[in-house]
Amino acid sequence: MQTGSGVQHSEKYEKGTSSFQIWFEPFLGETNYAAPTYADYLEQDFPVVMKDGCTIKSIVGGSSPVQLVADAKMWDVTISAGQAFEMMVPDGYSIAGLVVEGPSTWCSFNETRSVEPREFVICEGDAAGLLRVGADVGGDTRLILIQVPSVLPYPSYKEVKIRLKVEKQK
Template sequence: MKITVYEAHEQGIGQFDNGKIIEQKPIAFSHEPTAVKRIGPLFYWAWGYAEKGGIVPLHPHQGFEIMSYVLNGNLAHKDTLGTKSTVGPGGIQLMQTGSGMYHEEESFGDDVEGFQIWFEPNLRETMRLSPSYQQFENQDFPVTKTDGNTVKTIIGHDSPVTLMTDVKMWDLKQAPSSSYRYQIPSGYSLAILVIRGDGVIIDSHTVVAIDHKDFVVIDAESRSEVIFHSGGEGMQTIIIEVPTIPNYSLYPKG
């Protein structure tokens, strides 16, 4: 098993609406400087923030499964399918863009924060499908609480979100000095973003310190266990599991 930590300065950056929206990009587009180009079918990951809201005007998408996850504030969505909707904290907007669609997004309120994440299914299949949009509220997602750990399943067992891409995703909140164990299947990778606090990741041989804004990639050639242990102020991480090499060809990304 290999654990690699990328600090914020090694990740991509971006902005929209004349700087009203600023982004840290654990995985950026191919033309943008970033240490991590992709992780299997995890194609793109942007962490956006807008102090007083902002807008990303109408633009196209095709083939990819694109999810916006709101941490704080409200996010409005309009698209060429006729959708007009708004989701609040903890909610998700999901586009399965298929043969193609355009959308616009606008954030409202103070200190709006969230992610846009692109998952890459088999594009030869999905680009022949009709595009669709779904929205999910915070209360739609299963949450478990044990031993100081609050685990929200965003994609995976009992989640209402169904994708064609092989992916699982969790929002893990840990009380101070809490431990959470996770088994990584053979041939899979974890992508982890530390959005609050700090802690360590422990495997059978290593203890790796992680801090706020760090992006962590774990590759497991065989089934492996890792432990997330939070620091004195607790820790919140977003965890995504994907196959390291899916069983279909991926879009070339420089």
């Protein structure tokens, strides 16, 4: 869904449904006046790669059918028990991760930490670096990874809103 200048919507989930919802903030100067769009995709529409004990599904960007005006990529990754997922984080980008299930160990930018299911992790970097997520030997780990610029190259909605308030007060 791309909302243009605003959105109002409702959702209905059937029993057993799980979901993850995130709103990406694009450059307002390009998107604020764009016509809203909506598309439905089926699970089989998303490309899946099997590599080194990991299943990697592209959700946003790259070879995914979902292409946004925001500079973002997103993956759904399942790491087999005792295995590890590795990816290079490009210079100027950060990774946010939501651990859906299974405990894991995260190593990025010279920091290592244990992460439990339902924890949200942010790996901020100002230079390229390797992210390594290892699944515990006791079971698989599933996570959602999101790559975004560490610093937006344009004003964010919050910055624009603050600037407008300051100008109104003058």
